[in-house]
Amino acid sequence: MSLLYAIELFGVAVFAMAGAIEAARNRFDLFGVLVLAFVSALGGGTLRDLLLDRSPLSWIADTRLAYVALGSGFAMFLLAKFVRIPFRALLYADAVGLAAFTVSGTLIAMNQSMPGLVAVLMGMASGIFGGVIRDIMANEIPLIFRRDVYATASLSGALWIYWSQMFGLNDTASLTSGFILVVLVRFAAIRWQLSLPGF
Amino acid sequence: MSLLYAIELFGVAVFAMAGAIEAARNRFDLFGVLVLAFVSALGGGTLRDLLLDRSPLSWIADTRLAYVALGSGFAMFLLAKFVRIPFRALLYADAVGLAAFTVSGTLIAMNQSMPGLVAVLMGMASGIFGGVIRDIMANEIPLIFRRDVYATASLSGALWIYWSQMFGLNDTASLTSGFILVVLVRFAAIRWQLSLPGF
Amino acid sequence: MSLLYAIELFGVAVFAMAGAIEAARNRFDLFGVLVLAFVSALGGGTLRDLLLDRSPLSWIADTRLAYVALGSGFAMFLLAKFVRIPFRALLYADAVGLAAFTVSGTLIAMNQSMPGLVAVLMGMASGIFGGVIRDIMANEIPLIFRRDVYATASLSGALWIYWSQMFGLNDTASLTSGFILVVLVRFAAIRWQLSLPGF
Numbered sequence: 001m002s003l004l005y006a007i008e009l010f011g012v013a014v015f016a017m018a019g020a021i022e023a024a025r026n027r028f029d030l031f032g033v034l035v036l037a038f039v040s041a042l043g044g045g046t047l048r049d050l051l052l053d054r055s056p057l058s059w060i061a062d063t064r065l066a067y068v069a070l071g072s073g074f075a076m077f078l079l080a081k082f083v084r085i086p087f088r089a090l091l092y093a094d095a096v097g098l099a100a101f102t103v104s105g106t107l108i109a110m111n112q113s114m115p116g117l118v119a120v121l122m123g124m125a126s127g128i129f130g131g132v133i134r135d136i137m138a139n140e141i142p143l144i145f146r147r148d149v150y151a152t153a154s155l156s157g158a159l160w161i162y163w164s165q166m167f168g169l170n171d172t173a174s175l176t177s178g179f180i181l182v183v184l185v186r187f188a189a190i191r192w193q194l195s196l197p198g199f
Numbered sequence: 200m201s202l203l204y205a206i207e208l209f210g211v212a213v214f215a216m217a218g219a220i221e222a223a224r225n226r227f228d229l230f231g232v233l234v235l236a237f238v239s240a241l242g243g244g245t246l247r248d249l250l251l252d253r254s255p256l257s258w259i260a261d262t263r264l265a266y267v268a269l270g271s272g273f274a275m276f277l278l279a280k281f282v283r284i285p286f287r288a289l290l291y292a293d294a295v296g297l298a299a300f301t302v303s304g305t306l307i308a309m310n311q312s313m314p315g316l317v318a319v320l321m322g323m324a325s326g327i328f329g330g331v332i333r334d335i336m337a338n339e340i341p342l343i344f345r346r347d348v349y350a351t352a353s354l355s356g357a358l359w360i361y362w363s364q365m366f367g368l369n370d371t372a373s374l375t376s377g378f379i380l381v382v383l384v385r386f387a388a389i390r391w392q393l394s395l396p397g398f
Numbered sequence: 399m400s401l402l403y404a405i406e407l408f409g410v411a412v413f414a415m416a417g418a419i420e421a422a423r424n425r426f427d428l429f430g431v432l433v434l435a436f437v438s439a440l441g442g443g444t445l446r447d448l449l450l451d452r453s454p455l456s457w458i459a460d461t462r463l464a465y466v467a468l469g470s471g472f473a474m475f476l477l478a479k480f481v482r483i484p485f486r487a488l489l490y491a492d493a494v495g496l497a498a499f500t501v502s503g504t505l506i507a508m509n510q511s512m513p514g515l516v517a518v519l520m521g522m523a524s525g526i527f528g529g530v531i532r533d534i535m536a537n538e539i540p541l542i543f544r545r546d547v548y549a550t551a552s553l554s555g556a557l558w559i560y561w562s563q564m565f566g567l568n569d570t571a572s573l574t575s576g577f578i579l580v581v582l583v584r585f586a587a588i589r590w591q592l593s594l595p596g597f
Contacts, residue, residue: 029244030396031350033326038320046250053453063316110496117461128433136335136534151429195427228593230549234526245449254451262515335534 011100016041016069018093019134020076020086026138037073044101044130048122091190099182102154103175106114106161123158149189157182210299215240217292218333219275220284225337243300243329282331290389298381301353302328302374304370305360322357346387356381409498414439416491417532418474418582419483424536435471442528465527479569497580500552501573502526504559521556555580570591
């Protein structure tokens, strides 16, 4: 199993859990939880595959991704029945998923010889879109628009993957360091409430 | 005209009416009504076709579907000018559309030799997505997330189509019974306010 | 540079600014502004390309479109830091973008030999969708559904492009007059609060 695939699978699992947490907070029923887990976990990758005209979609070509999304969402549903999941848990799970999809999305676009800007945007779209669609479906203002460093974390990871690949770093070192970079930036932003200039 | 096509056309008509009812309830103008009717009626099939990489889209290949959507939406607009349409009518029309698209979506995916999980998910996506996008555009929490059996109805129909086809039932019997199954489950859920375990 | 391309580029710029204005009104941070600018500016064209199965997407094939979207959004972010942008400015910028994408979308679909209904719908989808997704992401009821002539303006332009092309008008005359038509209808609707029959 390649590192790229492992990261994708890991991102699916944590985003599914983040979706289930948000669904639980909104008191959705079991299927609402599974739908939100599925859409959060696979929405970003689906958008990336549609935009890059990759066919079949990753979770159609490899249904393991879909099973992991549903399984993780169901596990979180059971957990949330017995334990109150704090909002902070949603933020951290979302950060880890953001990191995973940002780095995998950027590398996948580069493997298709996309220009730098497109590769970076695909990394960001893969990382961000699942959470955006999750928040829209739960009728909340998406996390990305709240005033803390969010898209910036994704952007930094996508740029890092792009440059490190350009300079010939191998995939393992590039993906690992990019993943850690996004997680650190985002965790720091949550912990110290960093924010970009706004209005 | 094949039964599959007839069911698809029927689903388009009732989902267009459901969209127009919701638009009327939100006091949209004539074009808002037509847009919501169109998106509700053809959104699920469009998503299915995009995800399965079917090209051209069903309503581009066969514009009759688009005309039926617009015509049904317009008819409901006229009706709603003179008669107060109760919320219950929206629920029942939505249930019938859900049934139609669930069974047609599942069969279409199976005809493309998709694995079982993907066929079931495509049936559910076709059935559910039109209503979800309708509710999001009207800025309401999607019906699917309210605490009554909704996705479960779609799931039961998709599973039924999948298994009955696997066991060699012919299309007519399989589609008809699957359609009736979804309608019955959903009507019962509305009538007796059945709900799944939640929080 | 063809007129069609110039109009597309112009539409990208004004829709990006409209997106940035709405983001500023909602006090998004810098990246929220850029994301909303990007999605508003390129969302309509992306939907059109996905629905017509055009690959690669216009802004992937030609990254200048993406740079223009981001640059225009950033310029408006700087401006909005120092000047209070009135809601009316959003309405007018939106109207110009609507006109640009309606005419370019219709002509692009006709160049792919789509039937008349599909060409008109593609023009409308290209023109309307960017603004709809912008409003949904900012958690507002889309402009299109407010009770003033909106989709009608887009429809009139799309029909005009279709008929004028059918009757052999050259692209320059057809695009220019169609663009002016949409802008005039929409400006008139804003100025005198014209509305269609509703409820």
